[in-house]
Amino acid sequence: MRFYDRQHQFYCGVDLHTKRMYLCILDQDGNKRLHRNVRAKPLDFLSAVKDFRDDLVVGVECMFTWYWLADLCQDEGIEFLLGHALYMRAIHGGKKKDDKLDSEKIARLIRGGTFPLSYVYPREMRAARDLVRRRMFLVRRRSELLQHVQLVNQQYNYEAFEKTLKYPGNRDVLDRFEEDSARMTVEADLLMVGHYDRLLKQLEANLLRQAIRHDPQSCSLLRTIPGIGKILSLVLLYEIHTIDRFPSVGDFLSYARLVTPKQTSAGKVTGQGGAKIGNSHLKWAFSEAVLWMLRYCDEAKAFLKRKEKKHGKSRAMTMLSRKIARAVFYILKRKEPFDAVAFFAS
Numbered sequence: 001m002r003f004y005d006r007q008h009q010f011y012c013g014v015d016l017h018t019k020r021m022y023l024c025i026l027d028q029d030g031n032k033r034l035h036r037n038v039r040a041k042p043l044d045f046l047s048a049v050k051d052f053r054d055d056l057v058v059g060v061e062c063m064f065t066w067y068w069l070a071d072l073c074q075d076e077g078i079e080f081l082l083g084h085a086l087y088m089r090a091i092h093g094g095k096k097k098d099d100k101l102d103s104e105k106i107a108r109l110i111r112g113g114t115f116p117l118s119y120v121y122p123r124e125m126r127a128a129r130d131l132v133r134r135r136m137f138l139v140r141r142r143s144e145l146l147q148h149v150q151l152v153n154q155q156y157n158y159e160a161f162e163k164t165l166k167y168p169g170n171r172d173v174l175d176r177f178e179e180d181s182a183r184m185t186v187e188a189d190l191l192m193v194g195h196y197d198r199l200l201k202q203l204e205a206n207l208l209r210q211a212i213r214h215d216p217q218s219c220s221l222l223r224t225i226p227g228i229g230k231i232l233s234l235v236l237l238y239e240i241h242t243i244d245r246f247p248s249v250g251d252f253l254s255y256a257r258l259v260t261p262k263q264t265s266a267g268k269v270t271g272q273g274g275a276k277i278g279n280s281h282l283k284w285a286f287s288e289a290v291l292w293m294l295r296y297c298d299e300a301k302a303f304l305k306r307k308e309k310k311h312g313k314s315r316a317m318t319m320l321s322r323k324i325a326r327a328v329f330y331i332l333k334r335k336e337p338f339d340a341v342a343f344f345a346s
Contacts (some may be wrong), residue, residue: 001084001087001116002057002116002117002119002281003113003114003116004014004057004081004110004113004115004117004184005041005113006057006058007028008028008057008079009027009052009054009056010025010026010028010033010052010054010055010056010057011025011029011054011056011057011059011107011108011110011111012024012025012026012049012052012057012058012059012061012077012107013025013026013060013102013104013105013107013109013110014058014059014060014062014069014102014105014106014109015060015071015099015100015102015106015107016040016060016061016063016065016066017040017042017065017099018040018065019039020037020038020039020040020099021037021038021039021040021069021237022036022037022038022100022102022103023035023036023037023045023048023049023103023339024100024103024104024106025052025056025107026051026104026107026108026109026111027098029110029133030108031112032104033052034048034049034052035100035103035104035265036048037099037100038213040065041121042068042072042099045069045072046072047075049078053076053078053168056157057078057079057080057081057110057302058078058079058080058081058107058242059080059081059083059107059109059110059115059234060080060081060082060083060086061083061085061088061102061107061244062082062083062085063085063107067123067126070123071121071123074123074338078302079114080120081110081117081120082117082118082119082120083106083109083115083117083118084116084117084118085117085118086277087116087277088106088109088116089220092170092206093325104111108183115270118169119241119313121241122241124214125200125238125241128207128210128214128238129238129239129241131203131206131207131338132234132235132238133281134203135200135203135204135207136235136281137199138196138199138203138282139196139200141196142192142193142197142200143190145190145192145193145196146162146165146166146189147164149186149189149190150165151162152177152182152185152186152189153173153176153186155182156179156182158176158177161173163298165190165193168194168197169277171190171194172195173186173190174186174187175191180198186246191231201283204230204231206233207234208230208234209235211233211234211238213241214237217335218237218332219233219234219237220334221331221335221336221337221338222236222237222328222331222332224331224337224338225293225324225327225328225338226292226293226296226297226298227287227288227289227290227292227293227294227295227297227300227324228289228292228324229292232285232288232292233287235281235282235284236282236285236328239279239281239282239285240328241331243333244310244333246329249326249329249330249341250253251284252325252328252329253280253322253325253329255277255278255282256278256279256282256283256286257275257276257280257283258275258283258318258321258325259320260275261274261275269338271323282325286324286325287317287320287321289321289324290317290320291322293320296322297340299340299344300320300344302344303320303323303344304316304317304320307319307320323343328345
C-alpha cells in the first residue's frame with residue numbers, strides 16, 4: 001500500500017458521483033476553507049476551487065466516473081490523486097456517513113499523509129484498456145449462449161453434438177429440434193453467437209492496430225512467451241500499461257492476485273485476507289496462460305508434473321502461473337525476449 005505524503009497549501013477532498021460532487025478544501029492548518037455540493041461539471045468544479053488553485057491537490061475515491069476529473073486536473077495543472085477504494089476504510093466506518101462527511105474525511109486523509117494511492121491510468125491508453133475489458137465481457141456472453149444451446153439439447157435428451165458449436169460451420173443443428181419454440185430458441189442463440197463472432201473479430205482487429213501504435217515492443221516481447229498469443233498479450237499490455245509502475249516483482253505479483261497475504265498479530269498468524277485486492281483481469285490472463293502453455297510446451301508439462309508430486313495439482317498450477325508472471329515482469333523490465341532455458345532451469 002502506498003500513501004501520499006507530500007505537503008501542499010490546500011487539500012481538496014471530493015466525494016464524486018455521476019451528477020453531483022461534494023468538495024471539501026482544507027488549508028495547511030486543517031481549517032475548512034470550502035465545503036460545498038456542486039454539479040459534477042468541469043466549469044462548476046473550476047469555479048469552486050478558483051481561489052485555492054495555488055498549490056492545490058485534489059483527491060477522489062476510485063469509482064467509475066473519475067476519468068473526466070483526472071483529465072481536467074491534468075489540463076489545468078492541478079495535482080490529482082486517486083484513492084484505492086478497498087483501502088479507504090476511514091471514510092466507510094463510523095456511525096454517520098454522508099457525502100459531506102466523506103469529502104472532509106478524504107481531504108483530511110490527504111493532509112495527514114494517509115491517503116492510499118491507486119494508479120491513475122493515463123488517458124492515451126485508457127479507452128483501449130476499457131475496450132479490451134468489454135471484449136472479454138462479450139466473449140463471456142457468447143459462451144453463455146453456446147452453453148444454453150447445449151442445455152436445450154440436453155433437456156430434450158438428444159444425442160450430443162458431433163462437433164463443437166464454437167465454429168460457424170458446425171452450427172447446422174436446428175433440424176434435430178422438433179418443437180417449434182425449442183427450435184426458435186436455439187436459432188435465436190445461434191444468430192446472436194454469429195453476431196458476436198463478427199463483432200469480436202472487428203474489435204480484435206482494432207485493438208491489435210492500437211497496440212502496435214501504443215507499444216509495439218512490449219506487445220512483441222509478450223508474445224515470445226509460450227501460451228501468450230495475441231489476445232492475452234493485449235490483456236497484459238493494457239492492464240499493466242508500464243511495468244515501471246511496480247517497484248519490484250513482488251509488487252507486480254501482488255497486483256496480479258498471485259500471492260496469498262497473511263495477517264499476523266504478536267508474531268502469530270491470525271488469518272488470511274485481501275486475496276481479492278488486485279487486478280482480476282491480470283489474474284485471469286495468467287491463469288489462461290498456464291493452460292495454453294501446458295497445451296503446447298513439453299517443458300511446462302514436465303515442470304507441472306514435478307511440482308504436482310510434491311504440492312498437488314492446484315498448487316502446482318499456481319506456481320507455474322507465478323513463474324509466468326515473473327517472466328512477464330523481467331521481460332518488460334529488461335526488454336528481452338523469453339528465455340525457455342532460464343525459465344525452466346529452476
